[in-house]
Amino acid sequence: DTEVTQTPKHLVMGMTNKKSLKCEQHMGHRAMYWYKQKAKKPPELMFVYSYEKLSINESVPSRFSPECPNSSLLNLHLHALQPEDSALYLCASSQENLLAGEGAKNIQYFGAGTRLSVL
């Protein structure tokens, strides 16, 4: 099983709403990632979790709040988003943190993404 599952597939929310994106993998991977992808653009790294601890935050606004409650699950909590936050949000996982020396042996597996629209 090399699947990363993201829910929901689509989400529409108002600027005052609070919602959460969920990502799950059962491959025993210890590193998980959130990316943001605008239309016709490459994915941009937002957060990296390694062994359930936040290791990278790419200067993401605080209205995005990640959470890794266990090694299989990664959440992205959303609050007071802006219309420009509308995008495809991708989750990925890898066996180990790609920052580590053994990173060459690992590849990222991506989920299908959550398409978020902020009205």
Add this chain to the structure above:
Amino acid sequence: AQSVTQPDIHITVSEGASLELRCNYSYGATPYLFWYVQSPGQGLQLLLKYFSGDTLVQGIKGFEAEFKRSQSSFNLRKPSVHWSDAAEYFCAVGDQGSYIPTFGRGTSLIVHP
């Protein structure tokens, strides 16, 4: 910092024709190079990667790529394109400090029947 350039925004080929997607990188040492594919409404799938060794890399779905240090290139090739290959293709680069890929802007492949 490393960077990668995909000079072609769109490429159109006929089904059955050969394909080459261009990728140029900027990095002082030996980079780690990747090609990903993203079908409409889907996440990214790794096609192949190069870290060291043989400069001709075989990937999934019949794709291959060749690392050419003298040209700072890592072009993706396929001898015969299928309609299902229509997708967005991303070249990406990592380095020894981080294997997290930095993505190029992508090339959209259109396949005509």
